[in-house]
Structures are given as C-alpha cells and as structure tokens.
Amino acid sequence: MYRFYQVCREIISQRPKHIEHRKEFGHWEIDTVIGKKTSDQDVLLTIIERKYRYYKVIKIDSKSSKPVNDALLDYIMESKTKVAEVFKSITSDNGSEFSGLIDFESLVAVYFCHPYSSFERGSNERHNGILRQFIPKGRSINDFSEDEIMYFVDIINAKPRKNLGYRIPEEIFDE
Numbered sequence: 001m002y003r004f005y006q007v008c009r010e011i012i013s014q015r016p017k018h019i020e021h022r023k024e025f026g027h028w029e030i031d032t033v034i035g036k037k038t039s040d041q042d043v044l045l046t047i048i049e050r051k052y053r054y055y056k057v058i059k060i061d062s063k064s065s066k067p068v069n070d071a072l073l074d075y076i077m078e079s080k081t082k083v084a085e086v087f088k089s090i091t092s093d094n095g096s097e098f099s100g101l102i103d104f105e106s107l108v109a110v111y112f113c114h115p116y117s118s119f120e121r122g123s124n125e126r127h128n129g130i131l132r133q134f135i136p137k138g139r140s141i142n143d144f145s146e147d148e149i150m151y152f153v154d155i156i157n158a159k160p161r162k163n164l165g166y167r168i169p170e171e172i173f174d175e
Contacts (some may be wrong), residue, residue, distance in 0.1 A: 009102060012091060012120050015111045019089060022051045026088035029124035030062055030072070032097055033131060042141040043097075044149065045071050046123045046131070053161060054173035055127045057153045059146050065100040076107060083107060083175040092123055130156055 020028045026049070034042040045058040045068055058075060060067040072090075079086040091110040092098040101110045113120040134152040135144060157170040164172060 001021065009112045010110065012113050012117075015089065015091065015109075019050070024088070025049065025051045026086055027051070028090045029121040030090055030092045030098070031121065031124045031128060032068070032095065033057075033128050033135070033141075034063060034074055035135065035139050035143075036136075043067075044131075044135075044141060046124060046128055047072070047075065048127055049169075049173065050123055052164065052169050052172045053123060053127070054169040055153055055156050057131065057149055059141065059144075063095075063097045065097055068097045069100040072101075072104070076104075091120060094099065095135045110113065127156060 018024060029048050029050060031046050033046055035041055035043075039062070041062075043060050043063045045060050047056045047058070048054065056075065058071045060071045076083060076087050081125060083158065087108040089111060090104065091111045091113065092101055093113050094115055098112070101112075104110055118125050133151075134155075135141065156169070157173075158168050160166040160168050
C-alpha cells in the first residue's frame with residue numbers, strides 16, 4: 001500500500017496553477033492537530049477552503065487513515081448534490097493519516113505537498129496556529145468537548161478578513 005501510495009499520488013506541483021491564485025471556490029487544504037502524543041487520544045481533522053478561508057474542525061478518535069477518511073467523506077457528503085461544486089481539490093501533507101485520500105480521487109482531485117513543506121498549505125497551518133491559542137500543544141484533545149471546539153472555530157470564522165472586504169468567512173461560505 002505505501003509503495004502504491006507514493007507512486008500514484010499527485011504532487012502539489014502538478015496542481016493546476018489557477019488554484020494558487022485563490023480566485024475559485026472549492027479548493028481545500030487539510031491537516032490534523034494532535035494534543036498529547038499517545039495512542040488513545042482524540043485528534044482534530046482541520047479543513048480550510050482556500051478562497052474564503054472557511055475553517056472546519058472535526059474531532060476524530062485517532063490519527064489513522066480510516067477515521068480521517070470517514071470524517072472527510074461525511075463532510076464532503078454534507079454537500080449532497082453540490083459535491084463537485086464545493087469540493088474541487090484537496091491539498092494534504094504526506095502524513096500516514098492521509099494515505100487513504102487516493103480513494104477520494106473519483107470525487108475530488110487530491111494533491112500532496114512536498115515532504116517537510118507545510119508552507120505549501122499555508123492557510124491551514126496559519127489557522128491551526130490560531131486554534132492552538134485555544135488548545136495548546138501537549139494538552140489533550142480529550143479535555144475539550146465538541147461544543148467547545150466548535151465555539152473556538154466559530155470565533156476563528158467570525159473574524160473579519162481584509163482579503164474578503166472585511167466580511168467574515170462563515171457569512172460568505174453560507175451564501
């Protein structure tokens with residue numbers, strides 16, 4: 001599986017250049033945020049839409065491929081008939097938790113960053129850093145309820161953005 005994963009994945013440099021300019025809705029970046037580094041800890045799957053900077057966080061029970069895939073598929077399917085409109089591409093790092101993303105290629109284009117190049121998903125990394133103001137590194141994700149996590153995300157999405165004409169991501173995303 002790992003060898004197949006390495007050979008068959010598309011690298012970010014193969015991603016169409018127009019995605020880089022953030023002019024089109026539907027291109028997403030994805031990552032995970034961990035608390036304590038033990039196997040019995042919950043993990044946060046973080047997803048951000050590149051144009052509007054709409055940030056979504058999903059609490060999952062482990063950092064393995066199956067829970068990540070299940071949570072992502074559930075989120076994608078919330079779009080129902082608009083899947084192709086809402087999810088045009090996903091850009092991920094090379095973490096093993098994303099090894100199953102190749103299964104999504106029939107729904108959405110999937111691209112992987114170069115190794116050790118988190119800056120290639122800058123919006124996601126920035127928002128994960130903001131989330132860390134609420135959930136510090138080393139603190140167990142299990143200490144936070146889903147409602148608390150959603151409250152933190154609502155605060156992040158409610159911040160007006162200069163690049164959006166001082167509108168908020170949530171307001172634009174819901175349109």
